[in-house]
Amino acid sequence: MFGIGGGELVFIMFIVLMLFGSDKVPEMARTMGKAMAQLKNATNDIKSEIQKGVEVNGLDAKSLSNLTGDINSQINKVKEDLMGDTVAQVNKATSNLLGDSVDQANKVKEDIEDITGPVKRQR
Template sequence: MIHHVLFISTPELFLVGLVVLLVFGSDKLPEIARGLGKAIKTVRNATDDIKHEITKTATDDFSSKEVEHFKKQIEEVKDKIEETGSIKRKL
């Protein structure tokens, strides 16, 4: 899964693993993997906390009436932009 995120193909992933194994040796590899796992977990937890805070703040700050009002304004602006797009094509 991580190789899809980093746009690394499977052979490249194996090559990186081989280089890491050669550089650090097999005795340090579990320690490095454990450290990477902890770092990834910490980043995920921090990301989840940030998402939770943003969601909580957004729901606390805006009522549904305000959200509907903003959505209506956005739709009006989108309609105006689409109208100008057809005028531009005609010119």
């Protein structure tokens, strides 16, 4: 139940009892029970209205599942295409950047060796 264990539930009930007192807790529980019942009834009403709308439009569960399956397959295909293109572009950009960086590093290394070369020989 919402990832709450028995000990945690007892602790919560203890805190509620301490905050509101023993005379308010049953009243609060009744109010919450009524609210949950109203929420359940509203959910059932919405489900029945959706079902009626589906029946009026001539759709059934099988055609809806086929339609959603087709839509999901198209979405997955587009994702794969986009990801493939993106990965290829990232790899190309990475290799270009690394190649340029290595070239620049080698050039700087040669420049430093040219500058420090005569200094090392003078020792």
